[in-house]
Amino acid sequence: MRSRWLATSLASNGAIRSYELEGKPMPQGWVQNREDGSPITDPRRINEGTYLPMGGYKGSGLSIVIGLLAGPLNGAAFGRDIRDFAAPPDGELNVGQFVIALDVARFVPPDVFKAEVDRHIRELASSQRLPGSDEIRVPGTGRAARRREREKNGVPLPATLLAQADEVAKSLNVTPLSARA
Numbered sequence: 001m002r003s004r005w006l007a008t009s010l011a012s013n014g015a016i017r018s019y020e021l022e023g024k025p026m027p028q029g030w031v032q033n034r035e036d037g038s039p040i041t042d043p044r045r046i047n048e049g050t051y052l053p054m055g056g057y058k059g060s061g062l063s064i065v066i067g068l069l070a071g072p073l074n075g076a077a078f079g080r081d082i083r084d085f086a087a088p089p090d091g092e093l094n095v096g097q098f099v100i101a102l103d104v105a106r107f108v109p110p111d112v113f114k115a116e117v118d119r120h121i122r123e124l125a126s127s128q129r130l131p132g133s134d135e136i137r138v139p140g141t142g143r144a145a146r147r148r149e150r151e152k153n154g155v156p157l158p159a160t161l162l163a164q165a166d167e168v169a170k171s172l173n174v175t176p177l178s179a180r181a
Contacts, residue, residue, distance in 0.1 A: 008063035009051035019043040021158040070098035 007013075011030040019026045020043035031040040031049040040049040053063040071078030076096025083094050104110045125136050150156075157165070157177070166176035 006066075008053055008059065008066050010054050011051065016043050016046055018158070021161045023158075023160065066098060070096040073098070 009030075011026070016026060016030065024043075025041040026043050028039045028041055029052060031046050031051055032038065033040055033049045035048075040046065053059040055062065067078050070076065071082070074096045077083070077094040081094070083091070104113050107113070121138050124138055127136055129136060162178055166178050169176040
């Protein structure tokens with residue numbers, strides 16, 4: 001079984017948090033100031049802005065539909081009613097989730113579907129590349145490559161996250177991660 005998780009914004013909250021942990025600015029265009037529309041690149045300031053949708057203004061429609069299915073359809077919050085992810089964790093988050101589970105065999109034989117998916121991925125990957133591009137990636141290829149790399153060499157942790165984990169380990173009287181190399 002294969003699952004795909006999707007953020008309808010240009011960047012997920014997790015991606016933004018990784019920039020914060022590494023002390024690096026986010027790429028411009030992920031978050032904009034909700035007052036004046038100016039770009040926010042400091043991940044510590046996301047509570048001042050709004051995440052931009054993938055696909056620009058056209059993608060905002062998909063984001064709204066998914067948000068309504070994940071929120072009001074199952075009793076969770078939507079839009080401005082969602083508790084800020086950047087706020088201190090002093091209460092429950094009121095976010096919902098929306099999951100689609102499809103039984104491919106109810107539509108078409110799975111081997112036929114897989115062959116069609118594989119064919120279209122090959123067509124996309126063999127498309128003419130723009131100057132400066134060495135590959136055409138489809139969703140999941142970057143993640144699959146990172147997974148193989150991390151299975152082989154371990155998961156890299158930003159120094160700040162490692163320090164936080166080590167503090168928790170010390171408070172629990174267990175060996176800190178930094179000592180487990």
